Amino acid sequence: MDLRALSHLLESYKRGDLDTSEAVKRVRDLQYEDIGYARVDHGRATRQGFPEVVFGKGKSRQQVVGIVERLLKHHSNVLVTHTDADAYGEIRNIATDAEWHESARLIRVMRDRTPRGVAKISVVTAGTSDIPVAEEAALTAEAMGNSVERIWAVGVAGIHRVIAEREVLNKSRVVIVAAGMEGALPSVVGGLVAVPVVAVPTSIGYGASFGGVTALLGMLNSCASNVTVVNIDNGFGAGFVASLINRRWEPDAD
């Protein structure tokens, strides 16, 4: 639960600005809010340091807008992933500062730009076609207060390309690597750096790439021990967890 929000609320109640039943409802809403088709989980910001992201796929446009509206009442930064330009059109009605990122198919509202990381996060792709997924990771990491280094198209068939970036990589607290096809780049990057590597398989490829399964399996079997893996095309998840790794450790804050 957001303790500062709770303090404000209790003070309002004490001052008589809220009657008891309204106060009860608002305290509960600090935890989650039931809007029929969704239980918007406001408590997650406290538990995980970021509001619930909205996964756009399989939800109607009204549902997406409705959830974003509730989230923006409690939080500064909100993301909608797997969405489209039409949803963006509607969300701009309730948030004129919303950004539309075409290649990542992501809507971002970013009102809080406080830096929260101990160092940079590098986001690396094997090929040009992997950029949309990598952008989703980069945009997420930025929304969570990180400075991001983008390194595009340094796949293993031209190994000198990634070695040329070794210095930049070694200054990052964590490296995200997005790759499709055989998914070999995380292993090579993992061998070059001394920090965690978050590997994102992409669905780029054809034939026996099976929509990213080959890249996923390759990454899970990486011979570099510092590699962990998220779901195929899950740039958001990679950016999220990288942000948690890069966050300054303040054990008392929780």
Place this chain on the structure above:
Amino acid sequence: MDLRALSHLLESYKRGDLDTSEAVKRVRDLQYEDIGYARVDHGRATRQGFPEVVFGKGKSRQQVVGIVERLLKHHSNVLVTHTDADAYGEIRNIATDAEWHESARLIRVMRDRTPRGVAKISVVTAGTSDIPVAEEAALTAEAMGNSVERIWAVGVAGIHRVIAEREVLNKSRVVIVAAGMEGALPSVVGGLVAVPVVAVPTSIGYGASFGGVTALLGMLNSCASNVTVVNIDNGFGAGFVASLINRRWEPDAD
């Protein structure tokens, strides 16, 4: 490359303790050492903060012993995973302080016990049968300078068990969760904490668990955004990457 080791070596050379050809060989060996059936990668300790672990499966006993022997000349802490008691018998001949961990099937030499983490690492299992894999993770994390909290058998079918541990979990810098069968525990733990969760699917189960594949897929599709995944039964990898996450960030040290 281990810069301190290199300084010592160069000084010896200057003092005349080493002739030139020997010095050249030793500088190169700081990087990796070719012993015929293996190229022992001493440089990895610098690059990743830990010596190459020896994966015992598919290597002959002599090969395992030979590699460990070389590693111990350069490093304080060494692990052998996927091994057996017989290999341990032979390794004790060259390292009398080697430990044998039966359930994890792991040999550990641990001469350096310097603490290196900013907080504790929690290692959690869903069931009793997942303990061997979790132990591999815990033993690795300890060997890399971490203090480990073991929380066994808090699977989701009795959800109150894991919720009871919420306080301990929230004090950890990173949580490792090992689970077989449906692999649901990382999602629940992920929703309870604000730190990265490293999920390890185990091969525990039968029928449609497919040797851990079901748990692996479940973890990759986790609805908790702070979950990343390593290979089935890869306790070592989970412990390794958790140690990197928990390490104090000193950008100049590299």
Place this chain on the structure above:
Amino acid sequence: MDLRALSHLLESYKRGDLDTSEAVKRVRDLQYEDIGYARVDHGRATRQGFPEVVFGKGKSRQQVVGIVERLLKHHSNVLVTHTDADAYGEIRNIATDAEWHESARLIRVMRDRTPRGVAKISVVTAGTSDIPVAEEAALTAEAMGNSVERIWAVGVAGIHRVIAEREVLNKSRVVIVAAGMEGALPSVVGGLVAVPVVAVPTSIGYGASFGGVTALLGMLNSCASNVTVVNIDNGFGAGFVASLINRRWEPDAD
């Protein structure tokens, strides 16, 4: 065979309202009716307590309408699943009281609203995107004489949401849980209640969710022993079997 219908028929025959050949045909039709492209199985209502549902996919619109027409001659409640608004348009010509449920893509005729359950049936979803499949289950259970409690969006990444519903769940004779992605919710619900849980994997997710296969495997491997599983997106089957479980046991009725 519907014994009451048979009695009526035989009495008509005795009274001379029917000649012999017509009587033979009608007795046979009580069992099933051959309309060329289908054998409409009227006997199933007796055998299973509900008329044959019409699976719309792969049938032409005329075939769907033709089958529904025959079914409505013998039965009060009829469902068409996996269908579309156009089919609904035509079915309204033969049944003006037909309902169209957009999200579930289901047509329902419900003329008999006799309650037949011993308690409520709860239908639970992990996310907003799982609602269409859950609605198919809920609409089916209602058509079979049950009172349904809908509990939407209580997925495991915010475990407090489902625990908050514990009381309602524990008053149900059977709980249906629809979930996509890692499909972990049935295990958690299964651990909270003492009644059967019918788990419905949904095709919601992306990447390694494989169109619901991951959720399906997770549910089959549930560590909660009271969980059984139906096919991916098979809301109808879940609602059907839950209705049979909730039905008052009257061994003589059959």
Place this chain on the structure above:
Amino acid sequence: MDLRALSHLLESYKRGDLDTSEAVKRVRDLQYEDIGYARVDHGRATRQGFPEVVFGKGKSRQQVVGIVERLLKHHSNVLVTHTDADAYGEIRNIATDAEWHESARLIRVMRDRTPRGVAKISVVTAGTSDIPVAEEAALTAEAMGNSVERIWAVGVAGIHRVIAEREVLNKSRVVIVAAGMEGALPSVVGGLVAVPVVAVPTSIGYGASFGGVTALLGMLNSCASNVTVVNIDNGFGAGFVASLINRRWEPDAD
């Protein structure tokens, strides 16, 4: 929590038979008991109507015996599945009335034989080779207070065999069907009865039966709407859920 056990405990405390710290420990143990390698979940008996079953695979013999010992302090009936005759030898030391069921590879302690079902449960197999899995289901159902009808070897290639049993099947409140190979029997049985059918795929077969996967898939795609499915070879789960379905509904009991 077992309310009767709690009353007894509190009364003892009131009478002074227990001091405070012991009372606290025992109240907590009513919920679950932490014995290091396991958290024995005594609360599950209340939540689900049966003590936690012990899954023997992947646990050491001492662990199995230790868990059973704790369970028997709180419960009358205990099952160990996926175990062997050696474990049985040791369990007899702590429970002389334990039974060993060779074909099902199951240990059963059954001190409470109160009938709890509204009708019989039928357990059916397609072939002789499916009997061990079916026996696991039957032994579980009996341990949970049910009377079981065993119907062996009535597979679909001789369809008259199962039709001959139609009368018996129709008197059951629920039918369990175990089948390997193509797994077609549940569909046929499902079409004959008006009650829930719990289908258990078995790993019997060869070649493209893939250790029960073919039977599993066949059952999930059953054209009979009253069929639900459990994991391959999961006789215990089938017996458990069938017992819950057959239990007399007493909503106030919980």
Place this chain on the structure above:
Amino acid sequence: MDLRALSHLLESYKRGDLDTSEAVKRVRDLQYEDIGYARVDHGRATRQGFPEVVFGKGKSRQQVVGIVERLLKHHSNVLVTHTDADAYGEIRNIATDAEWHESARLIRVMRDRTPRGVAKISVVTAGTSDIPVAEEAALTAEAMGNSVERIWAVGVAGIHRVIAEREVLNKSRVVIVAAGMEGALPSVVGGLVAVPVVAVPTSIGYGASFGGVTALLGMLNSCASNVTVVNIDNGFGAGFVASLINRRWEPDAD
């Protein structure tokens, strides 16, 4: 090679109607004809008793028409499968007697209607949605000189429907069974008859039917020994091989 056609050709040559080079080309064309994008295999009629069927998918419309044109110069009956109404429009220009079968998506030219079978061939479906594939089989069998009995929609969930057709089935020399979903019908039919059953899995179903894979696996594991299987949706192949089985055996004819 078509011996009668060869005799005619050689006689023409003898009479001087053909010069030598033309005769050589025609003799070779009796075997196969190279038209650039295809080698039309005229010899197959002799080798297998029927001209090469044209698989429409992946070929341009001109290629389909071109191949059919060549085939009609040598053969009376020609089939095009996996095609569309547009291709039919063009083929009618070169064969006004071509038939278009919408549900099976098949073009048929059938100029030779000589009966060639020793008995009837029964073609059976489990559901209404399986009819298109079954029609492909039936149309093929008719084109190869067989009399076909169509039995639609007798799936195993209403087992009395197929048993009612037992007499008809037992008069057939071979039975084709098309079924999707769990694919159980061939096993039941196989147990009822004493002749070969050719099973055709169809792609009908959803979720874990995997586009016919479940039905295919079920049929391959049939417990009825007289069942063989062809590819998913391969009605043509089933009709073809059933025709070969039903053909009168005249060992000298070849």
Place this chain on the structure above:
Amino acid sequence: MDLRALSHLLESYKRGDLDTSEAVKRVRDLQYEDIGYARVDHGRATRQGFPEVVFGKGKSRQQVVGIVERLLKHHSNVLVTHTDADAYGEIRNIATDAEWHESARLIRVMRDRTPRGVAKISVVTAGTSDIPVAEEAALTAEAMGNSVERIWAVGVAGIHRVIAEREVLNKSRVVIVAAGMEGALPSVVGGLVAVPVVAVPTSIGYGASFGGVTALLGMLNSCASNVTVVNIDNGFGAGFVASLINRRWEPDAD
């Protein structure tokens, strides 16, 4: 039902050799016999022209012997597949004329050697390692009254080997082809002959042969239209169905 056996039985009853209750039991036994762990299906001989084969795997030795004993009371020829030499040792006690076929792991009792086929059956293998499966097919076909031509090791990498056997193949009424690895031989044989080809994938191979799955898939996708497929290593099934194809058609016999 075996009509001749039924006549004999009824005559015995008329003569008073059997009392009524015994006669009832025997009439029913003509259909199937319940021996507890199995329902021996004597009616199958009539329905399919051969007694139920005993699948040895997963049955205890006593069960196998018990079933064979019952079968031999009603039938002349009996097969046990997937069995071992020890079972053979016991079966010889009840049938001294039983044969043990080591490579096929099959026991055969063959007391009736009446020829029943219209022509020979050819059994072909791609390699030496496929012979055991092919032998199972050949022994079955012989037991069902056929003369068998064995053609071993004519795989497609030396295509002249199978072409050299073309003449023999073309005199067969049906050809069985057993092949592992890529499973290409049935396509080639299918293109050479004008009769049905029954393809048996074998589990021979390694790596991506996946225990016969590759061969199975190859055969299902055969570009030769006269190929049908049975389960991996199912020599028995291939021999059985080939025998049905080769049988003289006598429609009145049934």
Place this chain on the structure above:
Amino acid sequence: MDLRALSHLLESYKRGDLDTSEAVKRVRDLQYEDIGYARVDHGRATRQGFPEVVFGKGKSRQQVVGIVERLLKHHSNVLVTHTDADAYGEIRNIATDAEWHESARLIRVMRDRTPRGVAKISVVTAGTSDIPVAEEAALTAEAMGNSVERIWAVGVAGIHRVIAEREVLNKSRVVIVAAGMEGALPSVVGGLVAVPVVAVPTSIGYGASFGGVTALLGMLNSCASNVTVVNIDNGFGAGFVASLINRRWEPDAD
């Protein structure tokens, strides 16, 4: 690095045509050129004897055009695969001599036609539908300086068709074979020739062909030892590697 290009560049610099910073940039560009969304790998021409091919899928049209523009500044021959006619329209603006190959969906610029092979390369297809993939291979091989023999539609069901081409095949230095469905043709061709066979599985087929997986597996398990395999539909890769095999060996050239 292209040594001749480097010489020219250095000479220009010496002559003063380039200032130092421009020279540095150009030397680096000889290796690879960073254009934001891609690192165009000019060094690959030297390392592998051909410029980087552009994989069109997943790249925007502007990205494709941009990359081609850079490649044409350094290289004579450029290919774009997996592209469309619209991209071709734009590429003609920057390269009027670009060719559009509709069936292969490939754009080719071919300004250097120097022959580089020691013999012909044969490209063979099993069916008409495999031609587009085979064309991609043939066009690539030509662009790399080879003379190509196209042999279409000689699939194994008419084995005489491929045997008729034996002489041509045996004059090739390497044979490419494209086949879908069961993918058997490479094994047969492999048995006929004494040179390497590069097998390309195509996605042609339906049902259990699984988009080319069956053909792929068949080729990997080929019983002919001279067969290697590339990805499904990867005509480009097959043409590329065949060109490397066919190239005259000049060890000093590198």
Place this chain on the structure above:
Amino acid sequence: MDLRALSHLLESYKRGDLDTSEAVKRVRDLQYEDIGYARVDHGRATRQGFPEVVFGKGKSRQQVVGIVERLLKHHSNVLVTHTDADAYGEIRNIATDAEWHESARLIRVMRDRTPRGVAKISVVTAGTSDIPVAEEAALTAEAMGNSVERIWAVGVAGIHRVIAEREVLNKSRVVIVAAGMEGALPSVVGGLVAVPVVAVPTSIGYGASFGGVTALLGMLNSCASNVTVVNIDNGFGAGFVASLINRRWEPDAD
């Protein structure tokens, strides 16, 4: 057919050393020899430049010895793969110069050591555990007249190890790369050299390596265009095809 052998044979016949029937048999034997359980394919030496290799798995020891005996009558060099030390014991009785290679589990008779390659073949492994498969490739290539460079344990997690071998690799006419786990090494090597790379996936790994499937898929999806792939653990095939690539091209020799 081996033309030189045929000349010798015909001359013997002319001289009267052979009578006609013997000559006929020997001419035919030059093509292949039927020894009951195998057709030994002597013609393959001519067609492919090497005698048929004997695949030991699934053959009895006598069969292996029998085939080797026949092969040695016609050929100098013979290999037996997938075999064991016992088979070696017996083969030494008929070939005292046979070698036993323990790690590769391969028997080699090598009487002809004529060099036949234009350059060296490099054989590379990712790890120590991949050596047995790589040895099978190396021993095969040597038996076919090549000089082999062995480069062990240069996996991608220490990328400097393989880069250090760049010079050796670039002098090879073809490179074989054996790797398990994620199978990334062939892509890196492929990017470093301008010659064909034959990739061999090995079954080394655990969990989601699926016995080599992950490595196989990774190699098939390699972003390096000069990589082709053979079956998992198929060292023999890789050595064979590499030898064909390395062979001097003499088009008239065939």
